[in-house]
Amino acid sequence: MQKWIMSGLFFVACALAIALMFTLPGKEEVAHEEKPSMPEVTMDAAAADAMVKASCISCHGDQLQGGAGPALDQVGGHMDVEAIYxxxxxxxxxxxxxxxxxxxxxxxxxALYLADHK
Known part of the structure; x- marks a missing residue:
C-alpha cells in the first residue's frame, strides 16, 4: 500500500515539475520585468518637485525627512538613479x-531629482 502512495506522490510531483517548466517565465522575461529600462530624459527640477510634493510627501514627509516611509532627503547618496527608478x-x-x-x-x-539629493 505504501508503495502505491509513494508512486502516486512521485507521479504528481513529476507532473507538477513538468507543468512548471513550461509555464514559468524564463530568465530573460524575469530580468526584463524586474528591471524596467529608464527612458532618457533631461531633469526638470520644478516639475519633479511638484510631482514629489503631490505624490510623496504624505509618506516621506514635506522635506523628505521620512515619516511612514523612509527618508529621501539623502537617498542619492546610497542609491543610484536606476534603483530609484x-x-x-x-x-x-x-x-x-x-x-x-x-x-x-x-x-x-x-528618479533623477531624488538621485540629486545626496
Missing part, C-alpha cells in the same frame, strides 16, 4: 507602484 515604478514593501499612475518619463524625472 525601479522602486518608484514597481513599488517596494508597502510603497505602491507608480507605473500606471505616472508616465515613464515622469518617473525618470523624479
Amino acid at each position: 525601479k522602486i518608484v515604478s514597481n513599488g517596494k514593501g508597502i510603497m505602491p507602484a507608480f507605473k500606471g499612475q505616472l508616465t515613464d518619463e515622469e518617473i525618470a524625472n523624479i
